[in-house]
Amino acid sequence: MKLDLNHMGYFTEFGENNERMAIPVEPEDIELIDKLVGVMQHGRREGLLALECNDQLGIHDPLFLLGLQLIVDGTDPDWVEEIMMNVIITSCPESSIDFRRSLIILKGIQCVQYGVNPTFGEVILRSFLGKCIYDSPYISGRLS
DSSP states (O other): OEEEEOTTSOEEEEOTTSOEEOOOOOHHHHHHHHHHHHHHHHHHHHOGGGGGOHHHHTOOOHHHHHHHHHHHTTOOHHHHHHHHHHHHHHHOOSSHHHHHHHHHHHHHHHHHHHTOOHHHHHHHHHGGGGGGGGGSHHHHTTOO
16 A cells, blocks of 8 residues: 655555545544644643643653644744654654554644644644544534
């Protein structure tokens, strides 16, 4: 299987006959997005320095922790993206699901750093899951 990464950062898997296959959405994907949205809310309410208390936030993923530490240290957003992308690329995620989760974390960290509205941030993060974006409270009542 190979990955096709287009200019928007979204990707699909290709099967044996080059047919596009959806990457399955796991419950952990939704939990990760919920955790990132919670961090967005906490950062907007308490300030970015409050994110230094990782134990209270229940975060254990090394990439997630790296991103938070870079934000708390006041690292320029371009450098945060560069460093995190380097880590993602050099760590060679074992599957497309792990790669997608790494990209979700990167985009979530960027949302936290830029102070994105958590509701809109959720839509951004759910866009990595394809059709699951329609489950977001942000747009669920706006499609009729």
